[in-house]
Amino acid sequence: MFRFLRVNMATKSCVFEDIPEEYAGLGGRALTSTIVAREVNPICTPLGPHNKLVFAPGLLGATNSPNSNRISVGCKSPLTEGIKESNSGGQPGGHLAKLGIMAIIVEDMATEGEWWQLEISKDSAKLVPSTVAGLNNFDAVAKLVEQYGKDCSYVTIGRAGEFKLTAASIAFTDRELRPQRHAGRGGVGAVMGSKGLKAIIINPEGGKNHALVDEEGFKAASKRFAKALTSHPVTGKGLAEYGTAVLVNILHEAGGLPTRNFTCGQFEHHEAVSGERMNQLTKERGGEGAVAHGCMSGCIIRCSGIFPDENGKFKSKWPEYETLWCFGPHSNIDDLDLICTFDHMCDDIGVDTIDVGVAVGVAMAGGGIPLGDGKAVMEAMKGISEGTPLGRIIGCGTATTGRVFGVRRVPCVKGQSLPAYDPRAVKGVGVTYATTPMGADHTAGYAVTANILNCGGYVDPLKKEGQIELSRNLQIATASVDSVGLCLFTAFAILDIPDALAAIVDMLNAKYGWKLTGDDVVTLGQRILSTEIDFNRRAGITEAADHLPDFFSDEPVAPHNTTFDITPEELQTTFNWIKK
């Protein structure tokens, strides 16, 4: 029942095809990266006809495993010019998996100015002229729901994607049909826009969970995995109660909360934008607000919360920590309601909250937006949707914005902005920023765990010792987790409870009849990274690009007054299994 759906935007052909032998046994990131590496010319123009956009649910999609319905999006990134995998929650991953579609491969381009939408159901797929062109995500999905109904799930781009801005995201609807789970990073929305593909409608009718080679074995392993998740205090309770925003206060305390464009590691108004405050306001205001909300079917972590306005009406999903940070401390703004409005605007217009939020603070550093001026940020954000010059600039992300405004401190690696951890005070994640083939990305090897959160061991965040090994191991493990379709937050349980990883391996074996061991998970992770790095090398991104901007090694950051002192030569030992 497993198949690929190959869609050609020029000819409008939509063909289901058997999965070629070389892609057997791959899912999620392993599949998107392998397809992109094999089928996309690394030197192609990312927004041109030779790039391909690949969607793939993970290996444990459409099963009763908890938290396994994420979806990976792959392409050559217009932001980094390298390979990209950006993944998301929401319903489409599970729906595609239930239909047995292990990848959608979108090729070529429609005639410029034409917009199409892809209708997918159990036995058919076709491109029809889009009925929602020109609309942002929330209006687009509302109209599509009228047309196709509430049982479908939707994948859309907003106007930022239509404009092909390099920080444009792809939105995936959650269980309430809100387009607020995003493949945010790397400008994947611009690639979808370049193809002329405005929306994908997935009708799951007739889809079903995948057949299991060993049903009883799967059930037992899935139960063990669920137990690990519910018994760990972070995945069992903490994330549901406070969301990822819980990190604001702890990063402030640790001196790793980048403030006013990475000029300080602490923000004096941290409490006002903290997870604790968000939890309190959500409960006080009640109404449509929600603590403990899951973004996709099968999620038992439920971190995604709904933030209500003063009248109890829906305002946004709970912004992630990174969003709170970049529109907050990084931009010298301490108004939680305003930050939630920006979060919602990002979801609606369809841009990466990180690359755009960081761009806002960088524009402030360059005089393009007054420091801490919420009203000016609001105008700039509206400008993304309206296509104003400033809107297009910040909509293209941090690197472009820094260049336009002549900024000395542009926190980017390979063109992608750094997330919410100062690499001088959380050095392990600095190694990940510098070396991951994705461009600066905390999720690629989340060393904050051992540096700050005492999860999976402890490595002093202020010293250089042990950081490369920490980042290496996490990057390998993460590549595997991203391939299984698991939410990355399951890693908190995986790092602390040994049986969690064993349970995942047992689920894979029981589903597919494989005989994997824990070592195979490492091998898979290494293989994915090798594939991605090889693509980047062929695209002209050499290991000379694996470093942080020099202000991180030049300027000590308060309060610890440390610099990022891991040298480029040391960073080049991260992927030590790859022959040079």
Place this chain on the structure above:
Amino acid sequence: MSILIKLSTTLRDLVPGYDPETGLLVTPKEEESSLTAGELARRIGIPHEEIKIVMVNGRQSGLESPVRDGDRVAYFPAVGGG
């Protein structure tokens, strides 16, 4: 002189009247010159099993770490995000 205590998430519920903006100021008694982070936690009513992370002046420490006048001590339960 005194010690400034900062609490996170659920730990705040264990200390009635805790103000997250100002934190909690505790003045050690003279005979407590060798106070540890663990003893300080107990003194304000936070059981050790609730604490996963201790930071003294922004640096990770253990419950056995000494704390002194003028220090800032932060306690966290298990937290995570990303």
